[in-house]
Amino acid sequence: xxxxxxxxxVVLLSGGLDSATVLAMAVAAGYSCYCLSVDYGQRHAGExxxxxxxxxxxxxxxxxxxxxxLRQFGGSALTDSDIAVPAxxxxxxxxxxVPARNxxxxxxxxxxxxxxxxxxxxxxxxxxxxxxxxxxRPQFIEQFQRLAAVATKATTSGASVTIQAPLINxxxxxxxxxxxxxxxxxxxxxxxxDPDAAGHACNRCDACALRRQGFIDAAVSDPTLxxxx
Amino acid sequence: xxxxxxxxxVVLLSGGLDSATVLAMAVAAGYSCYCLSVDYGQRHAGExxxxxxxxxxxxxxxxxxxxxxLRQFGGSALTDSDIAVPAxxxxxxxxxxVPARNxxxxxxxxxxxxxxxxxxxxxxxxxxxxxxxxxxRPQFIEQFQRLAAVATKATTSGASVTIQAPLINxxxxxxxxxxxxxxxxxxxxxxxxDPDAAGHACNRCDACALRRQGFIDAAVSDPTLxxxx
Numbered sequence: 024x025x026x027x028x029x030x031x032x033v034v035l036l037s038g039g040l041d042s043a044t045v046l047a048m049a050v051a052a053g054y055s056c057y058c059l060s061v062d063y064g065q066r067h068a069g070e071x072x073x074x075x076x077x078x079x080x081x082x083x084x085x086x087x088x089x090x091x092x093l094r095q096f097g098g099s100a101l102t103d104s105d106i107a108v109p110a111x112x113x114x115x116x117x118x119x120x121v122p123a124r125n126x127x128x129x130x131x132x133x134x135x136x137x138x139x140x141x142x143x144x145x146x147x148x149x150x151x152x153x154x155x156x157x158x159x160r161p162q163f164i165e166q167f168q169r170l171a172a173v174a175t176k177a178t179t180s181g182a183s184v185t186i187q188a189p190l191i192n193x194x195x196x197x198x199x200x201x202x203x204x205x206x207x208x209x210x211x212x213x214x215x216x217d218p219d220a221a222g223h224a225c226n227r228c229d230a231c232a233l234r235r236q237g238f239i240d241a242a243v244s245d246p247t248l249x250x251x252x
Numbered sequence: 253x254x255x256x257x258x259x260x261x262v263v264l265l266s267g268g269l270d271s272a273t274v275l276a277m278a279v280a281a282g283y284s285c286y287c288l289s290v291d292y293g294q295r296h297a298g299e300x301x302x303x304x305x306x307x308x309x310x311x312x313x314x315x316x317x318x319x320x321x322l323r324q325f326g327g328s329a330l331t332d333s334d335i336a337v338p339a340x341x342x343x344x345x346x347x348x349x350v351p352a353r354n355x356x357x358x359x360x361x362x363x364x365x366x367x368x369x370x371x372x373x374x375x376x377x378x379x380x381x382x383x384x385x386x387x388x389r390p391q392f393i394e395q396f397q398r399l400a401a402v403a404t405k406a407t408t409s410g411a412s413v414t415i416q417a418p419l420i421n422x423x424x425x426x427x428x429x430x431x432x433x434x435x436x437x438x439x440x441x442x443x444x445x446d447p448d449a450a451g452h453a454c455n456r457c458d459a460c461a462l463r464r465q466g467f468i469d470a471a472v473s474d475p476t477l478x479x480x481x
Binding site for chain 2: 087089090091092093095096097098116120121122123124125126127129130131133134135137138156157158160162163166167169170172173174175176178179
């Protein structure tokens, strides 16, 4: 990367722990980071304010929120208020899966990346300590990379954007440890699918379970504010 | 296809001539058609009412409009009012190209298709009489098919959705002739990128030029209402 000129990256930022780490890594690598969050009607919309806090704290160049209402499709506990968020530990892909969510988010990132002439799109997907979502797996990212190579005007003149998923093979503990080295305040982030009105995490859903265990395994103090019951 | 049970298709419907033809073909093939239009802040938003007319007239099972404002990215004559729609006949990919538009639309269709358990997504892209947009080419559709095969929960259990682009190698005249055989009233459709307030076509942009020539080549009377100057 040429560090004299501005090299741009689009970073998908959810407000969670993983994407915050990806942003910090991209900033540390010298990228000008253009962060994109998607307001898709998620139950846990507090993650959008978390995304803004994270973008500000970690030195993003820009942060944009694109609204697209996936509630009209429904079918997920995250977008349909009639479907409850399940406790962690079930089998199979949980009902918190949102159909095609990462395909949609990467598509939006691809459009913005082309307009910015960004050299890469950074996404915090992880296929180790994760909920089994199909669009977090390496084969999904590889196929999106191949799609991006033929999808845009830039590619017709030889330019191309790379999809970077640096966390894909890391454990949650490794992600947290890398973030601590980069000085991230994980208290700014939120992972819970079902926080209360005050933003306190439920300590019950899959996202809470993965996050909590990550801090334990990393031997790092967990800054998460959990609901008291 | 099992004609006893309902076999569902998601049909991307723009309000233009090509996607109307695709819908008529899918209905004729026996599909229950779930039509999806995207309100992306396009200059020619009249195409959304055209899409509704077309869906009603051709017997769609459902028609939904998803809003996503691509104007905040800008960079296209179709989404940025500061960029004029050019006359037909320039060289290269024209400024009417909207970055990643078909990737975004197919992603949304993919999400809905999964929820509907649809067997296919139908899109009216064409790489013969077209404006050179990269995301209308066969290699783009082929890659999206490969992405779809790993992107959803359904694919993890062996189901998959196919991407059907039946017009991709047809001339505009061939498309119109097929549509006439299927009884389409093309007067319901609109193609112009820059219609006036009354919805009259400019008879000047690339989309008008391709459409007009298509009716001439097909030897079919052109129902388009053009602006008088």
